[in-house]
Amino acid sequence: MSSKAVLWTGIGLCTAGAVGLVVGGLLDVDAADPWASVAGGAAGLVGLALTLYVLVMPSSSAPAASMSSVTAGGERSVAAGGSIGSAATGNGTAAATPPAMPGPPPAPGGTVTASGERSVSAGGDIGSVSTGDA
Template sequence: MATRSKALVWTGVGLCVAGAVGLVVGGALDVDAADPWASVAGGAAGLFGLAVTLYALLGPTSAPSPTPTASVTASGPRSVAAGGAIGSVATGDGATATPPPTMPAPATRPATGPVTASGERSVAAGGDIGSVSTGDA
């Protein structure tokens, strides 16, 4: 449960306990005097509960934390690195990489760790790789 939600729940619990204690003490001291106070307290608690509920539902929300970005590095000769999916790659002289029969679906999540292609004609992807040709034709 989020911190704001916990705070609102415990505020509501605290108000209920305080109201119950107040009514018991008021009833023990003077029942006739406790009746109007109970009506006022009940109405106030209802309005406050409505306000807290509306604030919890419609109030400001915390911004989602940014997703970590992947470090994408291609450092070798003819190397290829991609943070997501790769459909077709050819790094050799005269080589062709035929597209796969079906292209890979876009990655549902981007790579969260490093994606590194560091050797000669190396290929690295944070998602799916469809077709790769790294040799000469």
């Protein structure tokens, strides 16, 4: 059972319970009181069971852990599976202070390759790169 199905089951049970209590309250208030107690207890147990089920079941909506491939093959090349704040590959150069990196880190997985001489590649954002000589 998917988490979406569990969600809609919970919404359906809450709606049915609310409608039942309103109808019972309009028809006979004295008869609605014991039904409300039973319905409240049952809803609490069903809610607890659904919560435990969702917590214990493996998440099908989460991405599966995948192997990532990060390769730097060229002379002085740089490759990173995530973001690179600052990189310098030239002679006499210094890495500059990178700008603020926006957003969350990228999800793991995929292929990142820097194959040429002094090439820079990242699976995320690149803040500052200097590949030439000073």
